[in-house]
Amino acid sequence: xxxxxxxxxxxxxxxFVGILIWAALSPFETMGWWAGWFxxxxxxxPVPSDGLLRRVHSDTTSYVLFLxxxxxxxxxxxxxxxxxxxxxxxxxxxxxxxIDDVFPYSVNNLSLTAQxxxxxxxxxxxxxxxxxxxxxxxxxxxxxxxxxxxxxxxRYGPMYNQGVAEVLFHGLLRYDYRPECEMPxxxxxxxxxxxxxxxxxxxxxxxxNAPVYVVSVGGVFGSDPGLLDxxxxxHLYGSKDAAVRWSNLDAxxxxxxxxxxxxxxxxxxxxxxxxxxxxxxxxRGSYLDFRAKTATGQPYVEKxxxxxxxxxxxxxxxxxxxxxxxxxxxxxxxxx
Amino acid sequence: xxxxxxxxxxxxxxxxxxxxxxxxxxxxxxxxxxWVALAVVFLAGLSEALGQSxxxxxxxxxxxxxxxxLLISATSHLFGYxxxxxxxxxxxxxxxxxxxxxxxxxxxxxLAYAPRLAAFFVLTPFLGNGFSLLLSLWSLLxxxxxxxxxxxxxxxxxxxxxxxxxxxxQTWQRTLGRPIYAMRNRIEKRAAGRPLQFTLKDVAxxxxxxxxxxxQWPEQLEPPSGGKARGAIPPSGxxxxxxxxx
Numbered sequence: 001x002x003x004x005x006x007x008x009x010x011x012x013x014x015x016f017v018g019i020l021i022w023a024a025l026s027p028f029e030t031m032g033w034w035a036g037w038f039x040x041x042x043x044x045x046p047v048p049s050d051g052l053l054r055r056v057h058s059d060t061t062s063y064v065l066f067l068x069x070x071x072x073x074x075x076x077x078x079x080x081x082x083x084x085x086x087x088x089x090x091x092x093x094x095x096x097x098x099i100d101d102v103f104p105y106s107v108n109n110l111s112l113t114a115q116x117x118x119x120x121x122x123x124x125x126x127x128x129x130x131x132x133x134x135x136x137x138x139x140x141x142x143x144x145x146x147x148x149x150x151x152x153x154x155r156y157g158p159m160y161n162q163g164v165a166e167v168l169f170h171g172l173l174r175y176d177y178r179p180e181c182e183m184p185x186x187x188x189x190x191x192x193x194x195x196x197x198x199x200x201x202x203x204x205x206x207x208x209n210a211p212v213y214v215v216s217v218g219g220v221f222g223s224d225p226g227l228l229d230x231x232x233x234x235h236l237y238g239s240k241d242a243a244v245r246w247s248n249l250d251a252x253x254x255x256x257x258x259x260x261x262x263x264x265x266x267x268x269x270x271x272x273x274x275x276x277x278x279x280x281x282x283x284r285g286s287y288l289d290f291r292a293k294t295a296t297g298q299p300y301v302e303k304x305x306x307x308x309x310x311x312x313x314x315x316x317x318x319x320x321x322x323x324x325x326x327x328x329x330x331x332x333x334x335x336x
Numbered sequence: 337x338x339x340x341x342x343x344x345x346x347x348x349x350x351x352x353x354x355x356x357x358x359x360x361x362x363x364x365x366x367x368x369x370x371w372v373a374l375a376v377v378f379l380a381g382l383s384e385a386l387g388q389s390x391x392x393x394x395x396x397x398x399x400x401x402x403x404x405x406l407l408i409s410a411t412s413h414l415f416g417y418x419x420x421x422x423x424x425x426x427x428x429x430x431x432x433x434x435x436x437x438x439x440x441x442x443x444x445x446x447l448a449y450a451p452r453l454a455a456f457f458v459l460t461p462f463l464g465n466g467f468s469l470l471l472s473l474w475s476l477l478x479x480x481x482x483x484x485x486x487x488x489x490x491x492x493x494x495x496x497x498x499x500x501x502x503x504x505x506q507t508w509q510r511t512l513g514r515p516i517y518a519m520r521n522r523i524e525k526r527a528a529g530r531p532l533q534f535t536l537k538d539v540a541x542x543x544x545x546x547x548x549x550x551x552q553w554p555e556q557l558e559p560p561s562g563g564k565a566r567g568a569i570p571p572s573g574x575x576x577x578x579x580x581x582x
């Protein structure tokens with residue numbers, strides 16, 4: 001009995017050390033790209049338009065780049081909930097080009113299943129994720145979480161976030177974005193992708209030369225130095241979402257850290273926090289759930305999409321108004 | 337002469353990491369103990385160099401140069417170790433009056449580098465600083481245990497020897513040792529093959545050239561009314577830019 005317990009502990013110890021080694025080696029992908037070891041190519045895996053998403057309109061007023069949660073392996077989403085959300089968003093934000101075929105967990109948009117050495121492993125991990133064992137499928141989430149940690153780390157963040165900004169800019173150009181038009185860009189990011197959005201947004205702003213907003217849907221992000229350069233950040237959260245509290249792992253998000261970029265951005269009026277009601281982070285009752293309904297009978301996903309659309313409309317309206325300094329401000333339930 | 341049996345290399349390291357005093361005594365009495373200690377110091381140097389390699393990447397060093405620079409850094413680690421072992425031996429023998437050969441002291445001190453084998457964990461994103469602190473404390477404890485076991489001295493003398501040794505090394509680095517460290521830096525820079533002009537502090541204000549974007553989308557990136565194209569960012573090297581918020 002004691003021997004079995006010791007064996008289990010030994011196995012867990014080895015597993016834990018293995019994960020730590022993997023985490024320690026994870027920045028080499030970003031650093032190698034920065035040093036030019038892997039070339040300058042930005043990989044493309046465009047997903048054909050379904051008539052709603054990834055469609056350029058004649059009267060386009062803004063662009064949305066959707067950065068999905070940590071479960072992705074490529075630029076194509078496999079989440080049914082995400083697809084439903086984006087379709088709802090496309091309906092309510094009819095003049096917005098919605099781009100979702102970018103892979104924000106890679107500095108050059110290279111999907112995991114196309115990596116030169118580990119492609120077979122990631123394909124297998126994807127099979128595990130879809131058909132079980134689900135625990136093994138979490139390796140994809142873990143790998144992408146390491147990329148989020150890279151994005152927030154002061155040593156690697158500026159490198160990683162520049163790479164992602166280029167990938168996002170490349171995504172915009174693929175859908176006829178004209179930098180000289182100064183059309184506003186909205187980074188709609190869920191979960192940990194919100195960190196990547198706030199990290200990459202300032203660099204993207206340099207490339208597009210236009211306003212860049214971040215819309216975090218239950219986002220987890222730190223007090224990134226880039227927060228002050230973003231035109232505005234709208235943080236949508238649910239009262240039952242425990243995961244958003246992970247943001248507090250970064251001491252800069254604590255109210256006591258008065259000089260942190262997060263608190264400075266809040267004081268400068270660059271942050272709007274909007275409660276979406278009793279929504280949780282993922283699964284049933286989450287922001288993207290199409291079964292759970294609000295007290296008025298509106299599906300959660302519809303409410304989330306409507307709120308995102310309202311945020312986009314408000315930001316555009318305020319930008320075109322006479323007082324550009326008021327862009328942002330508090331969004332209330334009544335306004336939505 | 338009786339030699340206590342030295343466990344396998346892996347076991348020796350595990351026992352050294354768990355601060356087992358007997359392994360430090362064993363390694364200094366075994367004929368191959370010094371070589372084991374030297375291997376630990378070299379590998380620890382390699383791990384430490386890997387942990388500090390972010391600067392090499394920031395400066396866009398090529399893969400072959402990267403490997404050479406790491407090897408040089410690990411080798412220079414051996415000189416630092418020799419100095420450290422000599423100072424510990426000198427204090428132990430001259431100040432506290434213990435009789436121990438230099439080689440035996442050096443074996444115990446070398447094995448005390450074992451915690452630094454994990455120095456590359458400093459690379460762990462977001463958690464690296466925590467690891468750095470943990471490793472520093474661990475290394476400090478290991479050197480005290482090694483000195484105590486290696487020179488067969490009571491714990492307070494081991495703490496005093498380690499403290500005085502640390503002070504002596506710091507003084508050496510800032511005074512007489514400066515030309516030697518400057519030479520090491522020159523060799524490392526030469527091995528890198530390009531000037532290591534950027535440090536970690538610079539990373540937030542440097543920009544990588546976007547050559548792929550400029551070649552794929554030239555017409556979109558051309559400004560509407562003449563002027564300077566975005567592609568004017570140099571195709572190689574860095575474009576520097578100050579951060580908007582200092």
